[in-house]
Amino acid sequence: MFIQSETTPNPATLKFIPGVEVLAAGSADFQNIGAAQASPLALALFDIEGVTAVFLGKDFISVSKSEMIEWQILKPAVLGAIMEHFTRGLPVLNNEAELDGEEDGPDFSDPVVQQIQELLDTRVRPAVAGDGGDIVFRGFEEGIVYLSMQGACAGCPSSTATLKMGIENMLRHFIPEVQEVRPAPY
Numbered sequence: 001m002f003i004q005s006e007t008t009p010n011p012a013t014l015k016f017i018p019g020v021e022v023l024a025a026g027s028a029d030f031q032n033i034g035a036a037q038a039s040p041l042a043l044a045l046f047d048i049e050g051v052t053a054v055f056l057g058k059d060f061i062s063v064s065k066s067e068m069i070e071w072q073i074l075k076p077a078v079l080g081a082i083m084e085h086f087t088r089g090l091p092v093l094n095n096e097a098e099l100d101g102e103e104d105g106p107d108f109s110d111p112v113v114q115q116i117q118e119l120l121d122t123r124v125r126p127a128v129a130g131d132g133g134d135i136v137f138r139g140f141e142e143g144i145v146y147l148s149m150q151g152a153c154a155g156c157p158s159s160t161a162t163l164k165m166g167i168e169n170m171l172r173h174f175i176p177e178v179q180e181v182r183p184a185p186y
Contacts, residue, residue: 015132055151143179
């Protein structure tokens, strides 16, 4: 098994591409070992000293590290854990795990919300996934779109610019009802 790795705009996060499907649909964002109980793969990665977050996408895994350790030291251990996981044929998620985007959320019957979701799915998510992350629509109220950045994009120095300059401008251009884009409150 050959696992590629790529840098992301977030210097604390690397994107690992194992060459096999990681998740069939959705994504999973684990910000700590407690949340990682839903994923044997994420647990294995959190067992590595210095790993602070794990994000699972369709065909990639983003791993974030603490400032106290350098990638040249951490990367071989991460590659080894990913390789061992897939060569042993272990599940990525436990059966009962819920993926992001599957939970109860915004009312998708609203035509404006449908337009927002369509633009996010077709124009934004592929680009964000290319950087090792994801963006999740959390709501639309009084002209304001609420989004969550995940994976490499969460905490990235350029995430605010991505939301304000890129996504907000695009949504305002195509959907007159959109006035502003904000990070979703956690």
